[in-house]
Amino acid sequence: MTDDITAAIEAALSRVQEATTLETVDAVSAETMGKKGVLGGLKASLSKVSDIEERKALGRALNEAFSLVGAAIEDRRTQLVSAERNARVEAERLDLTEAMDRASRGHLHLVTQAWQELEDVFVGLGFTVAEGPEVETDWHNFEALNMGEGHPARGEFDTLFVGHDENEGPGDSGLLLRTHTSPVQIRTMLESEPPIYIVAPGRVFRRDTPDATHMPVFHQIEGLVVDRNISMADLAGTIEAFTQAFFGEGFTSRLRPSYFPFTEPSAEFDIRRPDGSWLELGGCGMVHPEVLRAGGVDPEEWSGFAFGFGIDRMAVMRHGITDIRDMYVNDIRFIEQF
Amino acid sequence: MKVLLSWLNEFGPFADPSDAEAVEAVAADLTSLGLAVEDVISVGSPVEGVVSARVLRVEQHPDAAKVRRVWVDAGDGEERHVWCGASNMSAGDVVPLATLGTTMPNGMTIERRGILGIDSEGMLCSAVELGIGEDHSGILLLDGEAELGVSYAKVLGIEPDVVFDLDVTRNRPDCWSIEGVARDLAAWRSQTLATVGSGFDAIGTSRTVPVAIENPACGRFTATVMSGVRVTSSPDWMARRLEALGMRSINNVVDVSNYVMLELGQPNHAYDLAAIGGGFTVRSARNGEVLRTLDDVDRSCVVDDLLICDGNDVPVGLGGVMGGADSEISESTTEVVLEIAWFAPRGIMKTATRHGLRSEASARYERGVDPTLADRAIERFAELLSLTCPELVVHAGGADERSSGMPDLARSVDVRISEVNRILGTELNLGDLPGLLDPIGFVTETAGEIAKVLLPSWRPDATSEVDVIEEVARHYGYERIGRSVPKPIGHGHLSQIQIRRRRLRDVLIGLGISEAMPNPIVGPDTMERGGIAGDTLRILNPLVADESSLRLSLRPGLLTAIAHNEHHRRSGVSLFEIGRVYPPTGEGLPSEHEVLGVALAGRYAHSAVAVWREIAQALGVGAMIDQSNAPGGLHATRSGVLRAGRDVIGIIGEISPEVLENFGVSERVAVLEVRIDGILSGKAGSGSYRPISRMPSSDLDLAFVMSDEIAADRLERALRQAAAGLLVDVALFDTYRGAGVPEGHRSLAWRLRLQAHDRNLTDTDVAEVKAACEAAASKLGAQLRS
Secondary structure (H helix, E strand, O other): OHHHHHHHHHHHHHHHHHOOOHHHHHHHHHHHHOOOOHHHHHHHHHHHOOOHHHHHHHHHHHHHHHHHHHHHHHHHHHHHHHHHHHHHHHHOOOOOOOOOOOOOOOOOOHHHHHHHHHHHHHHHOOOEEOOOOOEEEHHHHOHHHOOOOOOHHHHHHOOOEEEOOOOOOOOOOOEEEOOOOOHHHHHHHHHOOOOEEEEEEEEEEOOOOOEOOEOOEEEEEEEEEEEOOOOHHHHHHHHHHHHHHHHOOOOEEEEEEEEEOOEEEEEEEEEEOOOOOEEEEEEEEEEOHHHHHHOOOOOOOOEEEEEEEEHHHHHHHHHOOOOHHHHHOOOHHHHOOO | OEEEHHHHHOOOOOOOOOOHHHHHHHHHHHHHOOOEEEEEEEEOOOOOOEEEEEEEEEEEOOOOOOOEEEEEEOOOOOEEEEEEOOOOOOOOOEEEEEOOOOEOOOOOEOOOOOEOOEOOOOEEOOOOOOOOOOOOOOOOOEOOOOOOOOEHHHHHOOOOEEEEEEEOOOOOHHHOOHHHHHHHHHHHOOOOOOOOOOOOOOEEOOOOOOEEEOOOOEEEEEEEEEEOOOOOOOOHHHHHHHHHOOOOOOOHHHHHHHHHHHHHOOOOEEEEHHHOOOOEEEEEOOOOOEEEEOOOOEEEOOOOOEEEEEOOOOEEEEOOOEEEOOOOOOOOOOOEEEEEEEEOHHHHHHHHHHOOOOOHHHHHHOOOOOOOOHHHHHHHHHHHHOOOOOOOEEEOOOEEEEOOOOOOOOOEEEEEHHHHHHHHOOOOOHHHHHHHHHHHOOEEEEEOOEEEEEOOOOOOOOOOHHHHHHHHHHHHOHHHOOOOOOOOOOOOEOOHHHHHHHHHHHHHHHOOOEEOOOOOEEOOOHHHHOOOOOOOOEEOOOOOOOOOEEOOOOHHHHHHHHHHHHHOOOOOOEEEEEEEEOOOOOOOOOOOEEEEEEEEEOOOHHHHHHHHHHHHHHHOOOOEEEOOOOOOOEEEEEEEEEEEOOEEEEEEEEEOHHHHHHOOOOOOEEEEEEEOHHHHHOOOOOOOOOOOOOOOOEEEEEEEEEEOOOOHHHHHHHHHHHHOOOEEEEEEEEEEOOOOOOOOEEEEEEEEEEOOOOOOOOHHHHHHHHHHHHHHHHOOOOEEOO
């Protein structure tokens, strides 16, 4: 019987080694270790051995045989499963650059991108964001901003006047397309109490022939701070903080005297690039006492500063756009670039 | 406003025009003062290689009548010949010779190029060719006694000079003069402003031209008679200065007039005394009254215009804007009457605008001229005119009429040092103010904490305390003001609306839709072409007729963009816009509100519905699609309105074929346009957590046959209600029309995913849901399809 066991082991092991499919391995397993298998049969006939010692010895030999063959079968099975998986993976070989699928994201308009970035910078500096209407009254756009009827500076705004009837004369209705975001200063002061720390991004309009650097419809961002003891030093410091936050390290700012009816003292602010060149960015100044009064704010108790500049120009500069009109054609070949 | 450095230097000096560094420093100082330097132009630099040469003889070209062969001596003893097209020179004249290799101001290089085989050894130059004048009628003739072979510039006494082109802001009328700019610059540099001119003494017998001011828009009018005038050309230096600042040299009288205006900022006008009928009246024009101005244009006036009239009430000048042509100085003039006046700025601005006539005089008057300048200007005029008219006599008895319109000269304002420091953030003392203000004519008297500041007559813009504070800031130096950052009490943040607007944009770009920004100003018929009804607000002064209405809808802009892209072979674009529309309210401000427009080219209506559902879910809004009436401009059978409760908040579907045609779009376009002001201001949607069940789920597929008359979402809502409690999700996965389904009906197949939170579902559970769904559906006339 010992010989039978040895022969069975040898036969099973050799068949397992030769097996190339899982089916064969399963067959060997059944034919060797199943109840009707060779080793199974030997195990069943064990009871016929009368000598206890011999039976015990044979039993041990049989157990070893089961364990040996079982392990060989398991090994082979694992090998074959792995080989089959590898073959399947190999068959799936793919050149990743042979791709035809396209994922397409949508793109925000460049002005929106600059607009949001500017909002974020000013939010970081402690500001909130205010908004106002695009069709405005003459009072909000001019009069309250210290540009009363007939003020010479009005002429510099190239205003588009709005009416209900084409037979009306420009200005008759007292309505216009806002020429700057400054009316939001007035609305904010009238609607809330100081302290005020706002920026107001928005669309503005000028009666201007479009060219590479001008659009009749464009965007500005306006800032207004009204608080106790706000000074020109606060204005200069805020412009500087903005400059570094938005443009990055190595950029600085300066103020130089200028004139706007709604601020006094007034200034232009320039940005100095790391290469030493200057960029004229926008206008600013201390809110004129008459403007504070128009906003219902007592200029003896409160003071403030305001600033404003173009959003479109930020986008144009950042991306080296040579013709601002390209931003407004809505050509997908342009939009997709950003 | 252009100023010439050499001229400024007469009030300084400030910088040597040939010292580039010093010139740059002046430019930087002017910018620091608020006189932004837009351009720095070098003038008077001689053209290298052009020298004085004497004409030895002139020969006619044998074959070309207009070409002469000229032999010249450039002082080196060598005889050269040049070909020359001009004929105004003869033997003995000294002329500028551009030697071989000279590069002329126009970029041309002088080469040895001959005619008929005979070389030309240079070129004789006209004033134009040298860039020093406008005379191109012939060769420039130099002083016959001049040294030969030296630069023509040396012979002419031309020195290098610098023109600064300044951007003078509206609040600085004083800087429309050399003197005003110099005053600011001298104060900034702590220099004394030098006095220019030494006065004029030849005062003759009294001759008065009577003046009557009938309209107080003229505050002051002086008329001074001068005799011994000889009309001739101006000294070269004066002509060059005028030309450097963009004015043509005319004759000595006109040039002096312009010179005084540029130097002091005082417009003035010299009339031929013989032509003014013995007196002046300043009065309002009569409507339709015509005056021919110096530029030979007949100006039809209105009653708001101010006329200077002569003794016979004939208009001789448009007050403060331009003189008349008929009283102009002529070559035979020997006696002039000099008008120097002050006019109120606003009227001048209106007149200049109305006549489209912006003269050097009106530019100054409309900003505000110093009303006290007349006396100095008369004296300076006489002094400069006497340079070319040695016999000049200024007659005593000049008229100096003033009206009620004459500005108050004794203006002052109290300035608190505390206010100066509050506004500027400085720590100045009252004692610092005189040093900053007195040099620019704001004379301070200090007392306690307050300075009484006398406002200079040349700064009509300055009227209040803050105007003076600005002057303090300018002369203290903006860049010396410190920098601090104010500390807001609150924290910076976006509003809920702004956060939700960003979320909306994020959702849209996540769906592969890109943002467009069409023009909100559209053509008069654009809305109509888009099928959008309603009156629009009009632009009353449009730049182009095509941009004269304010839009009521974003659709036309998006369709225009799609057409543009199709035209460039980019079909299938998906665009959105978030922008305002401006429906009028009858009067006053329009009902301006924010709208989202989405246009999906090449896609059908269901794509727009899918986009809307995603947005609605992201922003937590609900709206029903009501297809009972197709909105204007939309596809009649594939469109509807979005209804939130009773309110219609938008439209959804496809653009109608007719509108597509109107905008030149060839693809179908799915569209969504929805008012978002309400959506953005609403509360964020169901933000609270819904626990996910750990129990197994079970799917129930149900197909119902339902009439086409009933919208599928009504059945969906019915199913949701019926299965409530166990329902996790319901989705339409198939529709079918055809055999087995009655005409006018379709089969809608839904998959309901059912799940309980606390137990496994039993067959009974599923059967109950199915029965409930069947019952709910039957109320809509929908039959379960077996």
